[in-house]
Amino acid sequence: MGNQILKGKKGIIFGALNDQSIAWKVAETCHEEGAEFILTNAPIAMRMGAINELAEKTKSEIVACDVTLQEDMDKLVDKAMSKFGKVDFILHSVGMSLNVRKGKAYTDLNYEFMKKTFDISAMSFHRLLQTCYQKDAINEWGSVIGLSYIAAQRVFPDYNEMAESKALLESIGRSFGYHYGKFRKVRVNTISQSPTATTAGSGVSGFDAFMSYADKMSPLGNASGDDCANYCVSLFSDYTKMVTMQNLFHDGGFSYTGISQDVMDLFRENS
Numbered sequence: 001m002g003n004q005i006l007k008g009k010k011g012i013i014f015g016a017l018n019d020q021s022i023a024w025k026v027a028e029t030c031h032e033e034g035a036e037f038i039l040t041n042a043p044i045a046m047r048m049g050a051i052n053e054l055a056e057k058t059k060s061e062i063v064a065c066d067v068t069l070q071e072d073m074d075k076l077v078d079k080a081m082s083k084f085g086k087v088d089f090i091l092h093s094v095g096m097s098l099n100v101r102k103g104k105a106y107t108d109l110n111y112e113f114m115k116k117t118f119d120i121s122a123m124s125f126h127r128l129l130q131t132c133y134q135k136d137a138i139n140e141w142g143s144v145i146g147l148s149y150i151a152a153q154r155v156f157p158d159y160n161e162m163a164e165s166k167a168l169l170e171s172i173g174r175s176f177g178y179h180y181g182k183f184r185k186v187r188v189n190t191i192s193q194s195p196t197a198t199t200a201g202s203g204v205s206g207f208d209a210f211m212s213y214a215d216k217m218s219p220l221g222n223a224s225g226d227d228c229a230n231y232c233v234s235l236f237s238d239y240t241k242m243v244t245m246q247n248l249f250h251d252g253g254f255s256y257t258g259i260s261q262d263v264m265d266l267f268r269e270n271s
């Protein structure tokens with residue numbers, strides 16, 4: 001049942017591919033908290049079919065949208081407005097790197113792939129915000145979240161061009177947060193999440209090793225997808241009305257830890 005802190009709120013949730021996806025968990029938690037929403041993903045992801053199960057469970061409609069196509073974004077936002085009037089919250093949980101997928105090293109990137117990566121993973125956040133802004137699709141005090149990773153600030157060699165995608169995503173969140181705040185008191189934030197075992201996450205080489213490294217470095221351990229969903233709900237709620245233009249670390253303390261006892265112990269064992 002949850003606490004119904006999103007009762008009456010309407011939204012759009014991008015990026016639920018399967019039950020490991022962070023967006024999937026956000027959708028389940030938003031539903032428990034009383035929200036209604038549209039689920040969206042790229043047409044190609046729809047063909048995998050799992051999203052239908054989530055739609056049934058959360059009593060949601062599914063609308064296809066490839067985030068790189070303006071006509072798809074227009075149709076999605078128009079559809080949301082005809083169903084709900086204006087919306088109160090949006091989750092952008094979208095990311096994909098063609099260079100990572102094709103196993104290209106950071107020192108040997110294909111630039112056409114790189115443009116596509118930026119288009120899908122970062123420019124789409126601007127496209128979404130600009131489309132909503134121009135159509136005036138979000139209610140006052142609405143809340144928009146994009147999902148980021150600490151590779152925007154620090155080097156994680158295998159994260160590849162996704163590091164630049166996340167830096168761009170966070171910057172768009174700040175800049176658009178200013179304009180949307182002034183225009184309609186809409187909040188825009190990014191959440192910098194711990195490594196999480198999902199389809200996108202596991203695509204990064206050495207993912208298991210850096211997931212356990214992050215877990216050992218973080219005083220609270222890694223934040224799970226379910227924890228992330230709860231945090232998103234708090235940011236969609238009216239309890240965080242004055243939080244905007246922030247990149248919010250949701251990582252069990254990883255971002256501010258220099259070295260942990262657990263990691264030191266591992267080095268001692270091996271020396």
Ligand SMILES: NC(=O)c1ccc[n+]([C@@H]2O[C@H](COP(=O)([O-])OP(=O)(O)OC[C@H]3O[C@@H](n4cnc5c(N)ncnc54)[C@H](O)[C@@H]3O)[C@@H](O)[C@H]2O)c1
Pocket residue numbers: 014015016017018020021022023041042045065066067068092093094095096120147148149192193194195196197198199200201202
């Ligand atoms: N998993 C992690 O370790 C981790 C950590 C921090 C941040 N994130 C971010 O969280 C977000 C969600 O990723 P996830 O880990 O849940 O993985 P995921 O693979 O479940 O989700 C990524 C989603 O992006 C969608 N997508 C890809 N191209 C698209 C397009 N052209 N149009 C529309 N949708 C498209 C995919 O279909 C998929 O649903 C991403 O931005 C990711 O970078 C993930």
